[in-house]
Amino acid sequence: MNPTPTIVLVGHGMVGQRFLEALAERGVTGRARIVVLGEEPRPAYDRVQLTSYFSGRTPEELSVVGDGFLERHGIELRTGDPVVAVDRAARTVVTGSGRTVAYDHLVLATGSYPFVPPVPGRDAAGCFVYRTIEDLLAIEEYAKGATTGAVVGGGLLGLEAAGALKGLGLATHVVEFAPRLMPVQVDEGGGAALLRTIERMGLTVHTGTGTQEVVADGGAVTGMRLSDGSELAVDMVVFSAGVRPRDQLARECGLAVGERGGIAVDAHCRTSDPAVFAIGECALAADGRVYGLVAPGYEMARTVAAVLAGEADGGFTGADLSTKLKLLGVDVASFGDAHGTAEGCLDVVYADSRAGVYKKLVVDAEGRLLGGVLVGDAEAYGLLRPMTGSRPPVPPERLVLPAGAGAPAALGPAALPDDAVVCSCHNVTKHAIGQCSTLAEVKRCTKAGTGCGGCVKVIEQLLPSPAEQGLCGCFPYTRSELYEIARTLRTTSFAALLDSHGREAAKGGEGCEVCKPAVGSILASLGNGYILDGEQAALQDTNDHHLANLQRNGSYSVVPRVPGGEITPEKLIVIGEVARDFGLYTKITGGQRIDLFGARVDQLPSIWTRLVDAGFESGHAYGKALRTVKSCVGQTWCRYGVQDSVRMAIRLELRYRGLRAPHKLKSAVSGCARECAEARSKDFGVIATAGGWNLYVGGNGGASPRHADLLAQDLSDAELVRLIDRFLMFYIRTAERLERTSVWLERLEGGLDHLREVVVDDSLGLAAELESLMAAHVAGYRDEWAETLDDPERLRRFVSFVNAPETPDPTVRFVPERDQIKPDLAFLTLEGVTSR
Amino acid sequence: MTVLELSTAPGSWTAVCEEARLTPGRGLAALLPDGRQAAVFRDRAGRAYAIDNRDPFTGAQVLSRGLVGSAGGRPFVASPLLKQRFDLATGRCLDDEAVVVAVYEIRAR
Ligand code: SRM
Ligand SMILES: Cc1cc2nc3c(=O)[nH]c(=O)nc-3n(C[C@H](O)[C@H](O)[C@H](O)COP(=O)(O)OP(=O)(O)OC[C@H]3O[C@@H](n4cnc5c(N)ncnc54)[C@H](O)[C@@H]3O)c2cc1C
Ligand code: SF4
Ligand code: FES
Numbered sequence: 054m055n056p057t058p059t060i061v062l063v064g065h066g067m068v069g070q071r072f073l074e075a076l077a078e079r080g081v082t083g084r085a086r087i088v089v090l091g092e093e094p095r096p097a098y099d100r101v102q103l104t105s106y107f108s109g110r111t112p113e114e115l116s117v118v119g120d121g122f123l124e125r126h127g128i129e130l131r132t133g134d135p136v137v138a139v140d141r142a143a144r145t146v147v148t149g150s151g152r153t154v155a156y157d158h159l160v161l162a163t164g165s166y167p168f169v170p171p172v173p174g175r176d177a178a179g180c181f182v183y184r185t186i187e188d189l190l191a192i193e194e195y196a197k198g199a200t201t202g203a204v205v206g207g208g209l210l211g212l213e214a215a216g217a218l219k220g221l222g223l224a225t226h227v228v229e230f231a232p233r234l235m236p237v238q239v240d241e242g243g244g245a246a247l248l249r250t251i252e253r254m255g256l257t258v259h260t261g262t263g264t265q266e267v268v269a270d271g272g273a274v275t276g277m278r279l280s281d282g283s284e285l286a287v288d289m290v291v292f293s294a295g296v297r298p299r300d301q302l303a304r305e306c307g308l309a310v311g312e313r314g315g316i317a318v319d320a321h322c323r324t325s326d327p328a329v330f331a332i333g334e335c336a337l338a339a340d341g342r343v344y345g346l347v348a349p350g351y352e353m354a355r356t357v358a359a360v361l362a363g364e365a366d367g368g369f370t371g372a373d374l375s376t377k378l379k380l381l382g383v384d385v386a387s388f389g390d391a392h393g394t395a396e397g398c399l400d401v402v403y404a405d406s407r408a409g410v411y412k413k414l415v416v417d418a419e420g421r422l423l424g425g426v427l428v429g430d431a432e433a434y435g436l437l438r439p440m441t442g443s444r445p446p447v448p449p450e451r452l453v454l455p456a457g458a459g460a461p462a463a464l465g466p467a468a469l470p471d472d473a474v475v476c477s478c479h480n481v482t483k484h485a486i487g488q489c490s491t492l493a494e495v496k497r498c499t500k501a502g503t504g505c506g507g508c509v510k511v512i513e514q515l516l517p518s519p520a521e522q523g524l525c526g527c528f529p530y531t532r533s534e535l536y537e538i539a540r541t542l543r544t545t546s547f548a549a550l551l552d553s554h555g556r557e558a559a560k561g562g563e564g565c566e567v568c569k570p571a572v573g574s575i576l577a578s579l580g581n582g583y584i585l586d587g588e589q590a591a592l593q594d595t596n597d598h599h600l601a602n603l604q605r606n607g608s609y610s611v612v613p614r615v616p617g618g619e620i621t622p623e624k625l626i627v628i629g630e631v632a633r634d635f636g637l638y639t640k641i642t643g644g645q646r647i648d649l650f651g652a653r654v655d656q657l658p659s660i661w662t663r664l665v666d667a668g669f670e671s672g673h674a675y676g677k678a679l680r681t682v683k684s685c686v687g688q689t690w691c692r693y694g695v696q697d698s699v700r701m702a703i704r705l706e707l708r709y710r711g712l713r714a715p716h717k718l719k720s721a722v723s724g725c726a727r728e729c730a731e732a733r734s735k736d737f738g739v740i741a742t743a744g745g746w747n748l749y750v751g752g753n754g755g756a757s758p759r760h761a762d763l764l765a766q767d768l769s770d771a772e773l774v775r776l777i778d779r780f781l782m783f784y785i786r787t788a789e790r791l792e793r794t795s796v797w798l799e800r801l802e803g804g805l806d807h808l809r810e811v812v813v814d815d816s817l818g819l820a821a822e823l824e825s826l827m828a829a830h831v832a833g834y835r836d837e838w839a840e841t842l843d844d845p846e847r848l849r850r851f852v853s854f855v856n857a858p859e860t861p862d863p864t865v866r867f868v869p870e871r872d873q874i875k876p877d878l879a880f881l882t883l884e885g886v887t888s889r
Numbered sequence: 890m891t892v893l894e895l896s897t898a899p900g901s902w903t904a905v906c907e908e909a910r911l912t913p914g915r916g917l918a919a920l921l922p923d924g925r926q927a928a929v930f931r932d933r934a935g936r937a938y939a940i941d942n943r944d945p946f947t948g949a950q951v952l953s954r955g956l957v958g959s960a961g962g963r964p965f966v967a968s969p970l971l972k973q974r975f976d977l978a979t980g981r982c983l984d985d986e987a988v989v990v991a992v993y994e995i996r997a998r
Contacts, residue, residue, distance in 0.1 A: 120987030493984070526960065548933065558961070563914060563932055565958030566967035566974070591914030595954040595969035598915070603969050607949035855906040855917040855929070863924075864950045881948030 058085045060361065061146055061156035063136045063302070065091035067100055068333030068350035069162035070117050073128060075358030082126035085361075088154055089128060090146070092135035093185060096123075101347055101478075101505055103189065107217045112186050139306040141326055158328055160357060161303060161316060165296035165334040165345065170205070174267030179274030179289040183214040184296075192291065196221040199288035203227070203277055205264050207234040209376060211293035215256055218291065226257045226285055228264055228277070230294075238376055238387035239426050242404055246411035246428040247385060253409065298335045298343050311337040320368030322357045330357045340371040347504065348372060348478045375438050375477050384431035386507075389424025389441040390415050398423055403453040405429075412453040420444050435511035439473035439483065475511055478504025486515050490522055524790060525567035527551060527559035532715060532790040536575050540786075547572050547592055570594050571790045574677055577713035578785050578830075590850075596675035599851065600837055601657055604650060606876035608865050609657060611637070611649040612674035613664050614710060617684040617702035617722075618645030627667040635660055638873045644681035644719070646672060651874055653865050655858075658851050661838045670836040673711060677791075679718045682706035683731065687724030687741070694724035696741030701770070702730075705739070708774065709781065711834045715788040715797075718781070719753070733761045736794040737777055742766070746773045750780055750808070751798035759795040762805050765813055775824065779812045782823035893929065895939050896994035897921050905929055908937070908997055916966060918942050918953035927993050928953035930977055932964045938977035939993040944968045945982075952990070 060076070062069050069089065076082050091097075098115040106115065123130050134148045145155045167182035169175055179199070181192050196202070202218040204211045207229025218225045227234070233244025234251065244260075251258055263280035267290055277285045298315040309317040309325040315337025322330045333350035337343050344350065349372035359366035375388035393400055393415040401414045410429035414437070416422055421444050427434055433452065437445075445452060446468045469475070471484040481501035489495040495512055496502050502509045523529040528551075530538065535550070544550050550572060552560050564572075573592030596602050601609035613628065628647055632639045635656055637649040652660055673679060682705045685691070687698030702722040712718070721730040722739040732738025738749040744767035752761025765776055788797040801807060810816040841847045853862035864881065867874035893911070894902040905919045911931040919927045919939075926942035930953075942950045947970050955966040958974070965974040965983060974983040975990055982988035 120985075122987065527958075559959070561933070562959035562962065563957050563964055565960065566956040566972060569914075569956050569958065588912075588914075591912050591957070594956065595951075598954070603951065603954070605947060605949065605970065607951045849910075853918060854920040854926070855910060856904065857920045860920060862918075862926075862950060864926075878948070 058157035059155060060085050060087050060158045060160065061154055062087070062089045062160045062162060063146065064162040064164055064299075064333075064335075065089050065093070065097045065130060065132065066162060066164045066333065067097060067117060067347050068164070068354050069160075070097035071351045072160060072162060072332060072354035072358060073126070074122075075355050076361065077122075077126045079358055079362035079364070081358065081362050082128060085157075087126075087128045088156075089130040090134060090136050090148055090154070091130065091132045093187070094133045095186065096130060096132060098186060100184075103183075103186070104213050104217055106186065106189050107193075107220050115186070136302060139302055139329075141306050141308075141329070144328065156328070158330065158361060161324075161329065161331040161335055162333045162350075162354075163299040163302065163335045166299055167292060168295045168297050169292045170264065170294055172264055172266055174269045174274070175292070177267055177269035177274045178272050179269075180267060181289065181291045183210060183217075183291055183293050189217075192217070192289075193221065195289055196223060199223055201226075201285075201287045202289045202291065203285060203287045204291045204293055206293035206295065207231070207258065207260065208237060208293065208295070209235060212251065214291045214293050215251075216254075218289075219254070219256060223289075224257075225255075226259060226277075226287065227251070228262055228279060228285075229258070229260045230263045232261045234258065234260065235385065235387075238391060239385065239428065240392060240413065242402065242413065243385075243387075243411045243426040243428045246404065246406065246409050249406065250409040250429055296334065296345055298337070300335055303329075303331065303335075311341075311343070315343040320356075320370055321360050321366070322353050322369060323360075330360075332357055338369060338371065342371070344372060346372075346376065348480065351478070352480060384427070384429055386427045386431040386434035386438075387425070388434065388438040389422070391424045391426050393423070395423055401449045401453060403450075414449050414453055416449050420449065422449065435475075435508050436469070438477065439469050439475050439511070443470055443473070475515070476501035476504070476508040478508075483515060486512055490517060490526075492516065523556075524571060525565055527555050527562070527564050527568045529556050530554060532571055532575070532792075533787045535572065536579075536786055539572070539575050540579055545576060546588055547576070548588065567790070570597070570677075571715075573597070574713045574715065594675075599654060599657060600661075600671060600675060600841065601652065602675050604876065606865055606878060606881060607862065608650070608876065609652045609654060610674070611652055611657070611660055611664075612642070612646060612672035613669035614672040614706070615646040615681075616706040616710075617682055617699050619684070619699055619703060624667060624669070627663070627669075631660055631663050634663075636867075636874060638875065645683050646681060648674070651867060651876070653853060653861050654851055655853050655861055658842060658848055662842055665836070665839050665842060670710070671838045673837075677714055677717050679706070679709040679712050679714075679720070681719060682709075683719075683721035683735075685723050685729035687722075691724055693727060694741070695743050696724055696746065698722040698724035698730065698739075698741055701739060701746070701773075704770075705774075705777065708831055709777075711837070712781065712785075712830055714781070714785050716791050716793045718794070734758065735761060737761070737780060739773065745769050748773060748776055748780075751795045751805075753793050753795050755793075757795075761795075762798070764805070764809060776812055778827040779820050779823045780808075782826045783808075783811060783819070786823075891997045893937055894996050894998055895919060895921070895927055895929070896996075897923065897925075902996070905939075905995075911937070914957045916953035916955065916957065918950065926950045926953075928955075928966065929995065930957055930964070930966060932957065932959070932977075936964075937995045937997060938964065939995040940966070940975060940977060940980050941991040941993075943990065944970055944973075945988050945990060946971055946973055 096118045099117050134150050136146045137149050138147045145153050147153050167184050202223040203226040204215040205228050207227045215225050215227045234247050265280050266278040268276040300310045300316045303316040304310050316331035317337045318324055318331050320339045322332050324331050332353035353369045356366050356369045398415050398417050403412045412427050414425040422440050469483050473483045475483050479500040481499045485499050502512055569592040632649050637651050640648050642648050682702045684699045684702030688694030719735045720737050721732040721735045723730040723732045724741050732740050733749050734752050734754045738761050740747045746768045747766050748764045749761035750764045852858040866877040866880050868877045891908040893905045893908050895905055896902055913931050913933050916928050916930040927939045928942040930938045942952050944951050951969055955969045957966050964977045967974045980990040980992040
C-alpha cells in the first residue's frame with residue numbers, strides 16, 4: 054500500500070460526517086489522504102432535524118460540520134459532484150464532472166432515496182419528496198401558491214412532512230395504505246390514539262387507502278384519486294412512502310447487494326470487495342437489516358474508522374429501532390420490541406381514548422422490560438428506553454399510569470443501571486454521563502444529547518446538583534461552606550484558600566472564572582475592605598475590577614447612586630453636563646436612577662472625578678451587591694400615604710450600600726398598601742401600615758418572578774432595620790453562589806417559618822453575631838470611586854493600553870441614534886476581517 | 890527592572906510594560922505597532938502569556954479584561970463578555986473547538 058493511503062468517502066451525509074470525525078478522533082486523518090465526494094450542493098447537515106427548517110433554523114444552522122473541521126484535518130471535500138462509476142480493478146472512482154480519484158479504501162455512505170410509488174401523474178409539477186434541504190426549499194416555494202396538500206404515507210416521516218405542510222398554512226391530508234398511522238412503530242391501540250391526536254391538530258387522515266393516481270391539469274397537480282374511488286382536490290403532493298437504499302453504484306460495479314436492496318456488508322461493514330466498505334442507510338447489515346435511523350449508521354461509521362485505524366473492534370451486529378416523533382404537539386415514542394414479537398411476552402396497557410393517551414409496555418415472564426409504545430404522553434420515554442432488557446424497579450403497571458394516579462413518585466434516572474444506554478443516537482451510557490458535571494460537558498465529551506435531543510431531560514437529572522458538585526472544578530465545597538471556612542480560619546487570601554481547601558488537582562493553580570469572584574465576594578462581605586487591593590484585584594469580574602459595567606463593544610456604563618430615587622435639580626444638571634461633555638448615552642433605568650453608557654475605560658476616572666465632586670457615589674450596578682432601594686413618594690405628598698417611604702428608602706439604601714452578597718440585592722419601600730414602589734417584587738420590601746412597617750422578603754422580578762413573603766408586621770423603624778440586618782447577613786452566610794433570596798428561601802429547610810424563627814425569634818442564638826457583622830459593614834463602608842480617585846496606584850489600571858496610556862482604544866466607536874449614540878457593532882465585525 | 894516584550898514579527902520585539910505591573914491572574918492590553926491589540930497575562934507562578942485581545946465571539950477588544958483560571962493545570966482566560974474560555978498557551982477556545990485566537994511570543998528581559 055502507498056505510504057500515504059487515500060481513503061475516498063462517497064456521500065457527505067450524517068453518517069459520512071460521523072465517519073470523518075471518528076477518523077479524526079483516531080488520528081487517521083494525519084496519516085491518510087481523505088477525499089470526500091458529495092452529491093448535494095452543501096456539506097453534511099442534520100437530516101434528522103430537517104423539519105426544524107420550517108421553524109426558523111437556517112440551512113447553515115443545520116450544518117453538522119464544525120467550523121474549520123475539514124480544514125484542520127486536511128480533508129478534501131467536493132460538493133455537488135456525485136460519483137457516477139467505480140472501477141474496482143483500477144481502484145478509482147469517476148465523478149459526474151469527469152474527475153477520477155484513486156483510492157486505497159473506498160467507503161460508500163450514499164444513504165437512501167425516497168420511494169415514490171409508480172402511480173400515474175407522479176412527475177407532475179407539485180409532486181415532491183422530503184429528504185434534502187433542496188426538497189424543503191422547493192416545497193416552501195410551491196406552497197406559496199397552494200392551499201391544499203396531501204402527504205402519501207402516514208409513517209414517521211410522512212407525519213413530519215404533514216405537520217410541515219400544515220405549518221405552511223395548507224389544509225393537509227394524510228393518505229396511508231395500512232389500517233393505522235405509523236404502522237411500523239405503533240400497534241393498533243396506539244394507532245387509534247395517535248389518529249385522534251393528529252385529527253385534533255386539524256389534519257385529515259385517510260387510512261386503509263392507497264393512492265391510485267395523481268390528477269394533473271396542464272402538467273400541474275390538481276387532485277388525487279384514492280383506491281376507494283374517492284377524489285381529493287389538492288395543489289401539491291409530498292411522497293413519503295418509505296426509503297430505499299442507494300445501492301446503484303455498488304450494483305453497477307459488481308458488489309453483492311441484498312435481494313431487496315442494500316449493499317451487503319459483514320460485521321465490520323466490508324462489502325464483498327475488502328477494499329470497499331458501506332455504512333449508514335445504504336448498507337445491508339450483517340444481521341440482514343437495512344437501518345433507516347441515524348444511530349446504527351453512527352455505529353457503523355465507528356466500526357469502519359476503527360478498522361482503518363488498525364484497532365480491534367467488536368463490529369456492528371445490530372441496533373435497536375427506538376424512535377420518538379419530533380412533530381410539535383404530538384408525543385409518540387416506540388422502543389425495543391414494541392410489537393411484542395418475543396415468545397411468551399406480555400402486554401401492560403393503559404389507554405384513555407378521551408385524552409388520546411395510549412401506553413403499552415412489553416415485558417417477559419420474568420418481568421424484564423422488552424419494549425413499548427407511548428402515544429399522547431411520551432414523558433417516560435427517556436427513562437424507559439434505557440431500562441429495556443432489565444427489570445424495572447417498580448411493577449410495570451405503575452410505569453404506565455398517569456402522574457398522580459399511583460405512579461411512582463421517586464422513580465428517577467437514579468434507578469437506571471450503569472450500563473443503560475441513555476442516549477441512543479450516540480450510544481452513550483449512564484456511566485459515561487456520570488463522568489461529566491455539566492450538560493455542556495456531556496455534549497462536548499460524549500456527544501450525548503446532540504442528536505434528536507430526546508435524552509436531554511434524563512441527562513439533566515443524572516448530573517449532580519450544585520450541593521453534591523461543589524462550587525466548581527476547583528473547590529469541592531459549596532459557597533456557604535466556603536463562607537464558613539473563610540470565616541472560621543479568618544482567611545484573607547484566595548490562593549491560601551485554594552491551596553488548603555481546593556481539589557487536589559486545582560491546588561497551586563489559578564482557580565477559575567466561577568470560584569474567583571465567588572470567593573472574592575465572600576472575602577469582601579467578611580469585611581476585607583477595598584475590593585481592588587492586593588490579591589483581591591485578580592478575583593473580581595471585569596465589572597468590579599473597573600467599577601463599571603462592561604458593554605458589548607468594550608465600553609462601560611456608569612451608574613451613580615441615587616438613594617431612594619430622590620435627586621436634586623443640581624445633581625440632575627451635573628449628570629446631564631457630564632453626559633453631554635463625555636458624549637454618553639443616557640437612559641432612566643428601571644431602578645429609579647440614570648445610566649450613562651459608552652465610556653471608554655480611560656474616561657472612567659475623569660467622569661467619576663466630576664461625579665464625586667458633585668457628591669455622587671458608586672451605585673454598585675456592577676457588583677453582586679445592593680442595587681437600589683426604590684421608593685414611592687409617600688406620606689409627604691401623596692394623599693394616601695401613611696408613612697414617609699422616601700426617608701426610609703434613603704435610610705436603607707445608605708445603610709446597605711456596598712454590601713457584597715451571593716447575588717445582587719434589591720429593595721423598595723411603599724408608603725401604603727397601594728404599593729407603588731413594587732416592594733413585593735424585591736429581595737426585601739417594606740410596605741407602610743398605620744402602625745409602622747411590614748417587611749416582606751424573598752421577592753424578585755427577572756426571569757422567574759416571585760412575590761416576597763411577609764416576614765413581620767407593624768414594625769417600628771428600629772425593629773425594621775434590625776430584622777433586615779439579620780435577614781441579610783443570614784442570607785449572605787448560607788446562600789449558594791448566584792442564589793437570589795427567592796431561590797434561597799425556597800430551598801431553606803423549614804422555609805419561611807424557619808427563617809422567621811432564626812431572624813425574628815433568634816432560635817439559633819445567631820442574632821447578635823449577625824447584627825454585629827452588619828454593624829461592621831456599615832462602619833467600614835467607603836465609596837469605592839472616591840477611594841480609587843485618591844490613589845494613583847489604583848488609577849493606573851484605567852488605561853486602554855499599558856504601553857500607550859495616552860491612546861484611546863480605536864475600536865470603541867459609536868454611531869448616532871435618536872439624537873444620542875449607540876455602539877458601532879458593524880465596525881467590530883469588520884475589524885475581525887482585517888486583523889485576522 | 891524586568892520588562893516584558895512581545896514578538897510581533899520574527900526577530901522584532903515590542904516592549905509592553907514592567908513585569909511587576911501585571912497582577913498575577915489579571916491581564917492588560919497592549920497596542921502593537923501594526924494596530925493589533927494583545928492581551929498580556931501573568932499566572933501565579935509568574936509565567937507570562939500573550940494572546941490576541943479581540944474576543945472572536947463579539948468582536949470587542951476585551952480579552953485582557955477577563956479572569957484568569959486554570960483547567961487541568963493549563964491557564965486560560967474567560968472572556969468578560971460571554972465567558973468563553975481561551976487557553977493562554979495555545980489560544981484555543983475551550984468551549985468551541987473551532988475557534989482559536991492568535992498567540993504572541995512573549996519574553997522577560
Ligand atoms: C439598566 C437596567 C435596565 C434599564 O435600562 O432600566 C438594567 C440593566 C442590566 N441588568 Fe437588570 N437592569 C435594570 C433593572 C432591572 C430590574 C428592575 C428593577 O430593578 O426594578 C430587574 C427585575 C427585578 C429583579 O432583579 O428582581 C432586572 C433584572 C435583571 C436580571 C435577572 C435577575 C433575576 O434574578 O432573574 C439580571 C441578570 C443577573 O443579575 O444575573 C440583570 C442584569 C442586568 C445587567 C447588569 C446585565 C449585565 O451584566 O451586563 C444590565 C447591565 C446594566 C448596565 O450595563 O449598566 N437584570 N434588572 C436597570 C438598572 C436598574 C438600576 O438602576 O440599577
Ligand atoms: C425528515 C427526516 C426525519 C428523520 N428523522 C429521524 C429521526 O428522528 N431519527 C433517526 O434516527 N433518523 C431520522 N431520519 C433518518 C436519518 O436522517 C438517516 O438515517 C440518516 O440521514 C442516514 O445517514 P446517511 O449518511 O446514511 O445518509 P444521508 O444522510 O442520506 O447521506 C447520504 C448522502 O450521500 C449522497 N450521495 C448519494 N449517492 C451519492 C453519490 N453517488 N455520490 C456522492 N454522494 C452521494 C446523498 O446526496 C446524501 O447527501 C430522518 C430522515 C428524514 C428525511
Ligand atoms: S404606595 Fe401609597 S403612598 Fe406610595 S405613592 Fe402609592 S398610593 Fe401614595
Ligand atoms: S437520544 Fe437522541 S440525542 Fe440522545
